[in-house]
Amino acid sequence: MDELNNNEERIMRIFWRLEKALVRDVLDELPDPKPPYTTLASSIKLLEKKGYLDHKAYGTTHQYFPLISQADYSKRSVNQLVKHYFEGSVGNFLSFMVKENKISDKEIEDLQKMIDDMDKPTES
Helix, strand or coil: CCCCCHHHHHHHHHHHHHCCECHHHHHHHCCCCCCCHHHHHHHHHHHHHCCCEEEEEECCEEEEEECCCHHHHHHHHHHHHHHHHCCCCHHHHHHHHHHCCCCCHHHHHHHHHHHHHHHCCCCC
């Protein structure tokens, strides 16, 4: 699947929220200044070609819906980020986040608890 640019991500966030929509529904959700209808329709067609959307036809009207969940897209994006910018190391990524003060002490505690819980043997 090809990467999404910022405009495509904004459109996909609308589809994830609405679950299914016509081009005019998406247009209504976009902030001003709105793109021309034909420009938006072309972007949606491209998202379909990239494999992010599909549609159901009702005569000449198409209702589009996402083929990938927002959670799956987020997971894939974070994995790509770690791979390309942090040598594939989650440790490098977390170290960067801590050094840049992007993770609070509470979030660090929550992460440590999550790690500790994963290390506990499961009861049978």
